[in-house]
Amino acid sequence: xxxxxxxxxxxxAESLEGLDRMDRCLTDLEQRPHDKDLLGEIFRSVHTIxxxxxxxxxxxxxxxxxxxxxxxxxxxxxxxxVNPELVGGLLQLLDGLRAILRLIDLTGKEGSRATDDDSExxxxxxHLNRAGDGDGESSAQPVGRSLVAASEEKPVAxxxxxxxxxxxxxxxxxxxxxxxxxxxxxxxxxVLTRNQIIQSNGDSATFPQLARRLDSVTADLRETVMQARMxxxxxxxxxxxxMVRDLALSCGKSVRIEFSGQQTGLDKSLLEAIKDPLxxxxxxxxxxxxxxxxxxxxxxxxxxxxxxxxxxxxxxSVVIEVEDDGGGIPTARVLEKAVERGLVxxxxxxxxxxxxxxxxxxxxxxSTAAKVTHISGRGVGMDVVVANVEKVGGTVEVESHEGKGxxxxxxxxxxxxxxxxxxxRSGGQSFCLPQSSLAxxxxxxxxxxxxxxxxxxxxxxxxLRDQLLPMVRLDRMLGLESEGTRQxxxxxxxxxxxxxxxxxxxxxxxxxxxxxxxKPLSPVLREIGLFSGATMLGSGSLAMILDIATVxxxxxxxxxxxxxVMPDQSAKAASGPVAATSSSSSPxxxxxxxxxxxxxxxxxxPLSVVVRIESVAMKDVEYVGGRPLLQYRGELxxxxxxxxxxxxxxxxxxxATATVLICQGPGGAGRVAARRMGMxxxxxxxxxxxxxxxxxxxxxxxxxxxxxxxxxxVHEAFPGGERLRDVA
Amino acid sequence: MKIVGIAEGExxxxxxxxxxxxxxxxxxxxxxxxxxxxxxxxxxxxxxAYVGGVIAYRGEVVTAVSLRAVLGQEKTDGHSCVLVLDGxxxxxxxxxxxxxxxxxxxxxxxxxxxxxSTLDEASKALFSGAFRTPDGLLVQLDPERLRPSxxxxxxxxxxxxxxxxxxxxxxxxxx
Numbered sequence: 001x002x003x004x005x006x007x008x009x010x011x012x013a014e015s016l017e018g019l020d021r022m023d024r025c026l027t028d029l030e031q032r033p034h035d036k037d038l039l040g041e042i043f044r045s046v047h048t049i050x051x052x053x054x055x056x057x058x059x060x061x062x063x064x065x066x067x068x069x070x071x072x073x074x075x076x077x078x079x080x081x082v083n084p085e086l087v088g089g090l091l092q093l094l095d096g097l098r099a100i101l102r103l104i105d106l107t108g109k110e111g112s113r114a115t116d117d118d119s120e121x122x123x124x125x126x127h128l129n130r131a132g133d134g135d136g137e138s139s140a141q142p143v144g145r146s147l148v149a150a151s152e153e154k155p156v157a158x159x160x161x162x163x164x165x166x167x168x169x170x171x172x173x174x175x176x177x178x179x180x181x182x183x184x185x186x187x188x189x190x191v192l193t194r195n196q197i198i199q200s201n202g203d204s205a206t207f208p209q210l211a212r213r214l215d216s217v218t219a220d221l222r223e224t225v226m227q228a229r230m231x232x233x234x235x236x237x238x239x240x241x242x243m244v245r246d247l248a249l250s251c252g253k254s255v256r257i258e259f260s261g262q263q264t265g266l267d268k269s270l271l272e273a274i275k276d277p278l279x280x281x282x283x284x285x286x287x288x289x290x291x292x293x294x295x296x297x298x299x300x301x302x303x304x305x306x307x308x309x310x311x312x313x314x315x316x317s318v319v320i321e322v323e324d325d326g327g328g329i330p331t332a333r334v335l336e337k338a339v340e341r342g343l344v345x346x347x348x349x350x351x352x353x354x355x356x357x358x359x360x361x362x363x364x365x366x367s368t369a370a371k372v373t374h375i376s377g378r379g380v381g382m383d384v385v386v387a388n389v390e391k392v393g394g395t396v397e398v399e400s401h402e403g404k405g406x407x408x409x410x411x412x413x414x415x416x417x418x419x420x421x422x423x424x425r426s427g428g429q430s431f432c433l434p435q436s437s438l439a440x441x442x443x444x445x446x447x448x449x450x451x452x453x454x455x456x457x458x459x460x461x462x463x464l465r466d467q468l469l470p471m472v473r474l475d476r477m478l479g480l481e482s483e484g485t486r487q488x489x490x491x492x493x494x495x496x497x498x499x500x501x502x503x504x505x506x507x508x509x510x511x512x513x514x515x516x517x518x519k520p521l522s523p524v525l526r527e528i529g530l531f532s533g534a535t536m537l538g539s540g541s542l543a544m545i546l547d548i549a550t551v552x553x554x555x556x557x558x559x560x561x562x563x564x565v566m567p568d569q570s571a572k573a574a575s576g577p578v579a580a581t582s583s584s585s586s587p588x589x590x591x592x593x594x595x596x597x598x599x600x601x602x603x604x605x606p607l608s609v610v611v612r613i614e615s616v617a618m619k620d621v622e623y624v625g626g627r628p629l630l631q632y633r634g635e636l637x638x639x640x641x642x643x644x645x646x647x648x649x650x651x652x653x654x655x656a657t658a659t660v661l662i663c664q665g666p667g668g669a670g671r672v673a674a675r676r677m678g679m680x681x682x683x684x685x686x687x688x689x690x691x692x693x694x695x696x697x698x699x700x701x702x703x704x705x706x707x708x709x710x711x712x713x714v715h716e717a718f719p720g721g722e723r724l725r726d727v728a
Numbered sequence: 729m730k731i732v733g734i735a736e737g738e739x740x741x742x743x744x745x746x747x748x749x750x751x752x753x754x755x756x757x758x759x760x761x762x763x764x765x766x767x768x769x770x771x772x773x774x775x776x777a778y779v780g781g782v783i784a785y786r787g788e789v790v791t792a793v794s795l796r797a798v799l800g801q802e803k804t805d806g807h808s809c810v811l812v813l814d815g816x817x818x819x820x821x822x823x824x825x826x827x828x829x830x831x832x833x834x835x836x837x838x839x840x841x842x843x844x845s846t847l848d849e850a851s852k853a854l855f856s857g858a859f860r861t862p863d864g865l866l867v868q869l870d871p872e873r874l875r876p877s878x879x880x881x882x883x884x885x886x887x888x889x890x891x892x893x894x895x896x897x898x899x900x901x902x903x
Contacts, residue, residue: 427773429770429771429773478773478774479773479774480773519787519788519789520789521782521789521791522789522790522791522820522822522876522877523820523876523877523880524775524776524779524791524876524877524879524880525772525775525779525782525791527880528772528774528775530773530774531772533789534782534789536784536789540768540784541768541770542770542782542783542784542789543770544772544773
């Protein structure tokens with residue numbers, strides 16, 4: 001918008017806002033045709049636009065606005081009555097005006113090409129106006145038809161423009177003068193307090209009092225500024241009635257939209273961020289959620305469908321729900337399609353609960369094929385919705401009951417700027433760790449470090465309640481000199497969990513948790529990648545905020561084998577009859593059991609899939625349809641028992657215990673992989689590095705690995721080979 | 729201490745003189761937002777060598793470029809002084825760490841000479857020329873070229889420290 005001057009910019013922002021308001025008024029007008037106030041407001045908006053355009057010299061805009069004003073004038077004078085065609089025509093007028101405003105915003109001019117011709121629209125306005133002059137039914141009929149045709153194309157355009165970024169609106173903010181006055185007062189007070197502090201000359205008697213005052217003034221100021229940034233969610237909701245109306249019309253449905261909690265405040269930047277996902281969700285609800293009137297009638301529902309938008313605050317975050325009373329997500333079809341598209345295997349699909357199956361709609365692969373979306377009811381780019389919401393630290397959930405409707409819940413933090421963080425020290429510097437990904441804190445005294453830290457190659461692992469946790473030394477990663485105090489004082493292990501990967505960050509010391517204000521870094525420092533921002537600490541110094549996910553990736557936590565390369569071993573393995581698939585080796589958990597026969601075999605699982613090793617009492621194992629299940633931390637895990645351990649133990653009483661490896665689910669990626677299972681084994685032997693072998697059916701049908709120079713069978717569901725080969 | 733330009737005209741401009749590693753430089757006073765004096769510097773691990781650290785300035789986290797590092801001079805633990813430079817409207821604000829700041833010098837535009845062609849590439853990328861003052865040469869630093877993102881773009885000042893360049897020669901300037 002380079003060559004647009006200040007005055008025009010202001011006019012654009014004001015006019016677009018006015019048009020949005022009119023959208024709402026017009027849809028309201030359809031419900032309440034005799035509301036004089038509503039009509040008055042619409043008339044005033046168009047009149048204002050017309051007046052200002054004449055003044056700024058936008059002739060095309062003026063002509064169009066004038067045609068609209070004349071029509072609205074007749075309407076206000078009672079010469080015309082409100083009917084759907086008229087409202088449709090007026091909505092088209094708004095679209096026309098909006099298109100010109102956008103053009104001005106982009107080019108500074110209102111456009112004079114042949115395609116920028118409004119005569120059709122103006123003719124329509126005149127036509128509608130004449131209809132009121134009494135030339136009757138005969139002429140109103142064709143107009144009605146042409147309008148339906150027009151509005152059938154319209155929703156696409158309307159939807160498109162709704163998704164396009166709103167230009168000026170993202171950068172400007174309207175603030176109540178009251179709020180601004182309050183801010184000014186507070187700044188005045190701040191200056192006053194500063195003067196008093198300077199004049200006190202460090203007098204200790206008045207100092208506590210001044211500090212208290214400073215504290216309260218800053219708190220108030222912060223509160224006020226935050227408030228000014230807060231915008232009612234209603235601003236985003238505002239455009240939905242129009243969108244829903246157009247969309248419903250085009251798919252021959254009757255849909256009503258309801259709102260609650262429009263006053264819920266949300267930070268301006270966050271509001272902009274959720275605008276598109278929310279639009280998407282509402283569009284999906286109307287397009288795919290709500291059924292055709294006839295289907296609804298058969299299901300015993302009112303012909304008119306309802307989409308309910310709800311916003312409320314909950315636990316420091318804002319929840320926005322989009323609920324429809326449509327057909328819900330047909331789980332069976334979703335699963336069918338997921339298997340067809342190779343997102344899950346047949347077996348996985350069979351084991352999935354309804355809820356798990358519904359989560360599949362968030363899978364990226366699910367959005368592309370039109371066929372899938374048509375049947376599944378949801379899923380036009382749901383992965384995009386999730387991505388957008390997660391970008392600002394939010395989450396998306398879906399709840400659906402077949403035949404009853406669907407509820408989509410977006411949860412976003414109240415504000416982006418302030419987060420709770422734990423301040424840690426490493427190599428003499430302070431760093432902040434966002435508390436959201438903090439799982440637990442462990443102090444490791446020097447005496448115990450020797451017994452609890454295990455080594456595999458160069459990789460350090462910490463034995464935390466029988467679970468092996470990869471350790472990442474922060475000072476080493478950042479190239480800082482370690483303080484050397486660990487020798488005598490031990491160290492702290494911060495257990496972090498992000499995106500399903502878990503690791504322990506070794507730091508020298510822990511400081512207090514603080515509420516920190518996140519400040520952006522310059523591009524040069526952002527490029528380092530390990531820091532997501534910086535903050536000023538209470539002590540006055542600056543501290544970097546660590547990007548937990550990147551730190552994990554850099555340390556190779558996810559691509560587990562990167563650190564544990566043992567070249568001498570792989571060389572030996574390669575000389576064997578079966579060649580190793582990769583030059584890098586990875587840690588395996590070795591256990592013994594007899595799977596294929598009576599003989600005890602050495603078996604292995606890639607360490608990356610083993611989450612924990614648990615001792616489970618037989619009384620905790622439950623059976624459903626002959627399949628053993630284990631309730632584990634609020635999760636229901638299927639148990640796999642190839643060695644028949646459970647059968648043997650069943651006779652030994654309720655207190656006999658079995659060793660269960662809690663494993664990350666096999667196959668798949670992303671959300672589906674998060675599904676866990678338990679594997680019952682006879683005896684866990686050790687953790688050791690090994691190389692995966694090329695599968696060779698002549699020697700053995702199973703996947704083999706060379707671990708400590710002994711052949712070991714790798715459970716076929718978890719070859720771990722995919723990841724290994726990625727690294728190699 | 730805010731330095732304000734004094735009686736500038738068409739042919740006279742005011743420069744703020746500063747020292748780094750015993751050499752004298754000048755920078756247009758209009759581009760200086762504030763001279764902070766000795767500020768608390770926070771090192772950033774893994775940052776490129778030319779980044780001296782970050783400082784808190786007016787609620788912002790400002791990246792500071794170490795002039796010694798870009799000139800390839802030895803690091804010092806001695807006294808340092810931080811200037812906050814303001815660029816164009818849309819550009820980031822950044823800091824410049826120097827040994828000390830002298831004062832405001834008025835120089836005549838016509839005494840300006842361009843960089844000599846024999847100057848090494850790295851210095852050419854930083855200097856916009858030199859003013860012939862009665863007491864010697866005053867090398868003008870171009871704040872636009874000192875911007876962290878610009879330095880990163882040139883690729884001349886990577887992590888490796890360069891040996892100090894000799895081509896410049898010693899320059900003095902009486903203030």
